[in-house]
Amino acid sequence: MPEVIEVIFEKYQRKPDQLIPILQNVQREFGYITPESVKHISRYLRISENQIFGVSSFYAQFRFTAPGRHSVKACLGTACHVRGGATLLEMLERELGISCGETTPDRRFDLERVACLGCCALSPVVQIDADIYSRMTVNKLSELLKQYE
Amino acid sequence: MTKEKTIQITIDNKTIDARPNQTILQAAREYQIYIPSLCAMEHLSSYGACRLCVVEVDGLRGFPTSCTTPVEEGMVIRTDTAEVKGLRQEVLKLLLSEHPASCLFCTEQDECKQYMGTIRKVGATTGCRYCPNDHRCELQQIAENIGLTETSYPVYYRNFPVEKYDPFYDRDYNLCILCGRCVRVCNNVRLNGTLSFKQRGRVTTIGPAFDRSHIDAGCEFCGACVTACPTGALSVKVSKWYGRPEGQVATTCNYCSAGCRLILQTTKTDVIDALPDYDSAVEHGIICVKGRFGITEYVHSPLRYGTPKEMTPAGYNDISWEEAIAKAAGKLSGLKPDDCLIVVSPQLLTEDLFVAQQFIRQVTGSEEVASSFIFDLDGDAASFINLALASEPFETIEKAQGILAVGFDSTYGYSPIGVKAKQAAQAGASLMSLNSFESNLDLLSKIAFVVNSSRWADVLDLTMSRMSKGKAEKRFADLVEMWGSDLNKTCETFSCSSHNVLIVGPGIIDSPDRGKILRSIERMKNEYSWKVVVAHQYTNLAGMFAMGACPGIKPGEMIKEASADKAVVLKAELIHIDLRKKRKLIYLIGDASFDSLPECEFLIYQNALPPQCSRQPDLILPVSLFTEASGTVISAEGRVLQVKEAVAPYMDSKPDWWILKSIAEKMGKGKMKFNDVSSIQGEIKKIIKGFPAVKKRIEFKEIEVKGNVKTHGKGKPAAWKSSYRGIPLGEVVSGIKVIELKGG
Known part of the structure; x- marks a missing residue:
């Protein structure tokens, strides 16, 4: 190093x-x-x-914990927020057992909140790695997480 | 001298003269016009965080903050219009929306102050004390001045745990208003960089990186942040909950030779806190942990002796002063000069030292004025003294282009010197530090040598040889290999500069090779004209030599009046104190160097706290400490500094001079007719003109030793720990023990 x-x-x-x-x-x-x-x-x-x-x-751009294998970003921009983004984030925090800016102990996921991903028409959205998932619900998101190892 | 240009401004219809580089707030404060402010402080740069100092200025839009607005010719300023007042109240309400405010707005406040009622079902009458700084709080004062009696916003309690795991002070960031004073004083005044704002917005907190504890983050515990804090967020462990102090006394710290001024805050009987004085000419408020936090616990230690004690077969017996003086006088009379050894501490006041040397010479007829520093330095005493007494003033460091610090570290002591060196390094001076561990100067150093002290002399010699472009000798090969290119660059700046300063720290005293190091330092001083600043723990060493409280030197003999004054010649056998010969009596005056002492039949111990060893004194004479006595010390810079009595002596303890004088009177020997400190000072006036109000720095002659000094070789000094009157501070002050353990 x-x-x-x-x-x-x-x-x-x-x-x-x-x-x-x-x-x-x-x-x-x-x-x-x-x-x-x-x-x-x-x-x-x-x-x-x-x-x-x-x-x-x-600065939000710097992180102090090792990133996970997959990065989960929950959008809390105005449109996503109105359509339940906060609930999604809450669910993610509960499901993964971490809060924003942290990484799961097994280093599978890290979690961040973003202000807008630029696809408000599809809100609420969650980004995992490079993929954007639109019109998310708590149930869909829970299933989705299982696909990532 | 030309008079400085002034600018006329009008504040509240009053025309005043301001200086061009002042802010409105500074100009107003100079003329006692009150503008409230929580983030501005005299010695800190403008910041504009609290927004309380808003004013109206004709021609300027809105309400500028007076702490960030520079004065301009003809400015018309109003500080107390209804609009400004309303705005300030609103700002303060917003500030208080994150600060528990029950101490400010309580319907039962008046009754509480008067009766100290409590809601508990016990007989305690304490009031509800939720904040340790109640009644010592600037925020409280400001709320009163602004006239805020209620707040319309709910208080958002941030719910941080109170941080109590570091020594000396506790931190409750629930009370913090983020004024940034502590961060600025830590980074800009102390150049330490322990505190910074973490994160941003409403989650902002203050502290070191990665949630480390202060001790791990390099905190020097200088307490500057605690002094600067306008709320109860930072509070001193030992003095919290005391409430408003009843008095304060400016005095001089007796823990080392720097001579920092301290403002002791007192109640009727106790010293509760020691604050820095930013107006002091010596250290400009840059005091260290020992002065800031090491005094209260030492002078109020539960171990302190309150009455004279006599050893009996059944243990110690309390006796009266009359009995004690008679006992000491009886033991001392009839002794031959060789039979007794009297050891005087260099940490006594000048007046006490003067009486002590008179006592030894007139009462015992001996010339052997022993002292612990002679034991420590052994054969190198004379060369160290010559260096220390000729120490340059601290200001010398300010303008230095090259600085080399040997065995010097200012983490937990010698702050005024350390901070000056750091300031010079930031301003562009080449700083080189040489120590056996990582020192706090390393971060700003061009090169930081971390080597065993046995190589220090080599590094100094190598520096000199590089400065004169000499060829490197073989013995330096490994040093050159390690630091060659950096060293060349640094030495080049040293040889180009006409103002190089060598800072000699207490590390060299502990080194077994100090003789070699001292010789190299002497060469740098004489042949390469380096200016030398010496930091050492022997508080009143200069006073000792001025008063002649050392073997072979008469009072006043060492004081230099003309620059052509010759060196004082001293016979080698006088410095040599025989520590092997058994004595009939040993009398320790403020000293506790038991490890070095020979055997004896009777031991008199004149001190405030019990010794840190198993040897039991036969007679204990309790003394009052420097917070309880008046007098002077002569600092390393040669300044005569006043020590003032802050509280009455503890129980039945007496000043050193009184005890010595009383014994002499009882024995009917000597001419020590002193009734108080000023009568001693009258006597000293014959040696030092105008004493004790001496403005000029006292300069000293050199000592020239005739003959070979025999070394007593009785044990090397233990790795030095900060001590006062022979008692390690770490044994008495709990926090100092913690930081010393961490230092390992």
Whole structure:
């Protein structure tokens, strides 16, 4: 891991304003921001780990847990919300036993909420990996999850 | 000097002069015009979070926040129109919608204050104390000033568990209003970076990364965040629930040689808290954990001696002062100078040290003024003293281009020096740190050498050889291999710069190779003109030498009046204190270095707390500590700093000088006719002009040792822990034990 990080650092100047590009690159590389990588970034940019965490936790794009094999995204945009998106999310949280931004212990699923997937006419929608599932209901979603291993 | 340009502004129909770089709030505060604010603080940059300081300004749209709006010529500002007041009330209501407000709006508040009623079915009359900072809360004060008597919004309780697992202070983020003072003081003033805002929006909280505990996240427990917090979210464990302090006294911390000013908050009998003073010229409010949190528990330790005690076959017996003085006088009289060993702590006040040396010379006729620092430093005492007494002021670090810190770490001590080094590094100075463990300067260092102290002298020598472009010797081969290219770059900046500072930390005292290291430091100072700043734990070492409370040096002899003053010549045998010879009597004045002491027939122990060893003193004389005594200390920078009595002495304890003087009087020896501290100061005035109100830094002559110093070689000093009067702080202050254990 340290070698991979060193390679990432080579692309960036040793200045605090490079923090976000470095974090993005680290997340691309490892799938999430690991505590260990935060330590390395801290030493490289000479800012404390806590400050790095403060910046990265502000943005929804960074995650601090390992992603699962399949990523489930529940849409809570206006249209989906009106048509029961929140119920779907609640059901997902209950079924998977995790809350938003977390990964199941078996690393099968991770769960996120999104603001809009751009297909409001099909609401409520849920995205699993690259596929969009439209007009979802709690029952359909429960069946659907079984197809993913 | 040209007078600074001023800008005329009008606030509430009053014309005032402001300076160009001021904000409206700063200008108003200077003229005692009240504008409420919860997020602005004098030494912090503008932030504009709380929105309470809104004002009306002619020509500006809306209601600008006065803490972020700079003054302009001819500005007309109104701070108390009905509209502004209404707006502030609304803002405060919104703030309080996430802050439990029963302490502010309770129908029974007045009765509660008066009768302290309680709803419990017991005889307790406590009132409902839901917040540890009740009556010490800025938010409460502001709600009163703004005149808010009720709120129309429901309170949303965030329901966080109270965090109590770190030492020194508790955190209840349910009371937090996210003003950001703690985050800014931690990052911008202390340059520590433990606290930051986590996440955003209504789930925002404050704390370190990954929900770590503060101790794991690198917190220095300097308490700056607790001081800055305007609510009860952060509260000091030992002083919470005390309510409003009854008095406060500005004094000087006696835990190390930096001489930080502390504002002690007191009740009638207790010191309840110690706060930093951001206006102090010494440390500018940058105090460390020892001063901030280490005092209350030490001075109010349940182990403190309250009365003189005498050892009997059945254990200790309380005796009166008269008996105790008579006993000590009896044991001391008729002894030959060689028969007794008197050990004086460098952590006494200057006045006590003056009386102590008079006592030793006039009463016992001995010249052997022993002290624990001589035991610690053994044969290297003279070279360390020369370095320490010639320490440059802390400001030297500010403008440094190159800084090298040896054996120095400011995590849990020496904060003013550490923060200055970090500031200089942020401003572009090359910082190099050399230590046997990862220090808190490493993050900002160009190179951080983590090597055993036996190699420190080598690293220093290598730095010097690189600075003069010399060829690397063979003994440096492994160092060059490890850090070669970085070292070359850093040494280049060192050799180009005319202002390099070497920070010498207490780590070198513990090192078995300190002799070699000290010689290398001397070379850097003399041959490469590095300026040296020394941080050490011997609080009043400078006072000791000024007062002549050391062997072979007369009072005032060491004080330099002209720059051409010659070194004081000292015979080697005087520094050598024989720690093997059995003595008839040992008298410890504020010292507890029992491990180094020889055997004796009678042991007098003059201190406040029991020693940390199995050896039992025959006579115990209880002393009052620096919170209970008045006097001065002379800091590492050579400043004469005032120590003021904050509370009355504990039980029957007495100041050191009083005990010494009384014994001498009883024995009918010596000329110590002192009735109070000012009479001693009158005597010291003959040595130091104008004492104790000395503005100038005191400078010292060098010591030149004639002959070879014999080392006593009786045990190496144990790895140093912060201590006061020979008692490790960790043994008395629970939180310090926790952080020392973590330091391993």
